[in-house]
Amino acid sequence: MTDAAELERRTADLLAAHWPVTTGKLDFLKARFDAGLAWVHYPEGLGGLGAPRSLQVVVDAALEAAGAPDNDSRRNGIGLGMAAPTILKYGTEEQKQRYLRPLWIGEEVWCQLFSEPGAGSDLAALGTRAVREGDEWVVNGQKVWTSGAHNARWAILIARTDPNVPKHAGITYFICDMTDPGVDVRPLRQITGEAEFNEVFLTDVRIPDSRRLGAIGDGWRVAQTTLNNERVAIGGMRLPREGGMIGPVVKTWRERPELRTHDLHQRLLKLWVESEVARLTAERLRQQLVAGQPGPEGAGMKLAFARLNQEISGLEVELRGEEGLLYDDWTMRRPELVDFVGRDAGYRYLRAKGNSIEGGTSEVLLNIVAERVLGLPSEPRTDKDVAWKDLAR
Numbered sequence: 001m002t003d004a005a006e007l008e009r010r011t012a013d014l015l016a017a018h019w020p021v022t023t024g025k026l027d028f029l030k031a032r033f034d035a036g037l038a039w040v041h042y043p044e045g046l047g048g049l050g051a052p053r054s055l056q057v058v059v060d061a062a063l064e065a066a067g068a069p070d071n072d073s074r075r076n077g078i079g080l081g082m083a084a085p086t087i088l089k090y091g092t093e094e095q096k097q098r099y100l101r102p103l104w105i106g107e108e109v110w111c112q113l114f115s116e117p118g119a120g121s122d123l124a125a126l127g128t129r130a131v132r133e134g135d136e137w138v139v140n141g142q143k144v145w146t147s148g149a150h151n152a153r154w155a156i157l158i159a160r161t162d163p164n165v166p167k168h169a170g171i172t173y174f175i176c177d178m179t180d181p182g183v184d185v186r187p188l189r190q191i192t193g194e195a196e197f198n199e200v201f202l203t204d205v206r207i208p209d210s211r212r213l214g215a216i217g218d219g220w221r222v223a224q225t226t227l228n229n230e231r232v233a234i235g236g237m238r239l240p241r242e243g244g245m246i247g248p249v250v251k252t253w254r255e256r257p258e259l260r261t262h263d264l265h266q267r268l269l270k271l272w273v274e275s276e277v278a279r280l281t282a283e284r285l286r287q288q289l290v291a292g293q294p295g296p297e298g299a300g301m302k303l304a305f306a307r308l309n310q311e312i313s314g315l316e317v318e319l320r321g322e323e324g325l326l327y328d329d330w331t332m333r334r335p336e337l338v339d340f341v342g343r344d345a346g347y348r349y350l351r352a353k354g355n356s357i358e359g360g361t362s363e364v365l366l367n368i369v370a371e372r373v374l375g376l377p378s379e380p381r382t383d384k385d386v387a388w389k390d391l392a393r
Helices: 004-017 025-034 053-065 077-090 093-105 219-235 246-255 262-289 297-325 345-356 362-373
Strands: 110-113 129-133 136-143 154-160 171-177 183-188 197-208
Touching: 004 025, 004 053, 025 093, 077 093, 077 110, 077 154, 077 219, 129 154, 136 154, 136 171, 154 219, 171 197, 171 219, 219 297, 246 262, 246 297, 262 297, 297 345, 297 362
Parallel strands: 110 154
Antiparallel strands: 129 136, 136 197, 154 171, 183 197
């Protein structure tokens, strides 16, 4: 088994052969992937070495110390955090070889075609249809809240392939080429003024059966891998102490004593402690991932992430007083990534409102925690054995 010493040696060999100062970013990232140092827990030949996931920090620390470029994970968070683990688990060998390398190095950005206007919280009620014609599937429907679709080359897509069975059973999972004819991406302007989200219309889009992930009709099970990884990616990100949203508030508190009040002090202390608890819990969750796939625990972390971001950003606006009401720029833009700490307090306050919706609404995640983590009885369902085509809509 590959150990820390072996990874240190391999990383040193990589740096010796491709010194970051004289090697272009893309060439370095390709060499890192081929050396198995991209995600060390992945199999050999797919950017990894089959090493324990916990040893990734050995590689990352050595490369950071050498000033090596990274793959800008925020720009392709859906690809790295959601598409890649799903392809690894359910993809064919040909699919893994085709998609994982350009995904990791950032040559190909991914988006997620899951939610629909009538199927957001109840995702399994989706109505986008995929009808098989020979070796192809013809897809028609509409998706919404698609982050980064305007920059994406590929999308993970779930569509209904059998309307005659209950809603969870008639779904199939595909990889969709966002440059294909019939894919229409339209911006959705948000409360921040930006349009990082999109709605996507699919009209007679032809997807080869070779771009199907998992078995026909098994898309809901495949999608659970994606969704579990999504919640961990959102709520379980690695942060230093006072990283994330709490950092700018603490910085303002220390630098602007004239803004302090007793009430704000008590609230800040409470949120600082809760942020630190969430950070350490996320670290524990990542360590649990070493033993296997993420489970429903990620839903709890994503819940905490949304609540804390909204409470902290609200406190920051109050702390800054009149300054907190200012907003830097309402210009309609289509950004490549979301930068919570690189903008002002007004942006953080407005953008955090979406945290309780994206990646699963907080209400749905509370049900997941109740039923799948705490083992409480499920809510009564009247549609469990009803064919999708017979559901009231």
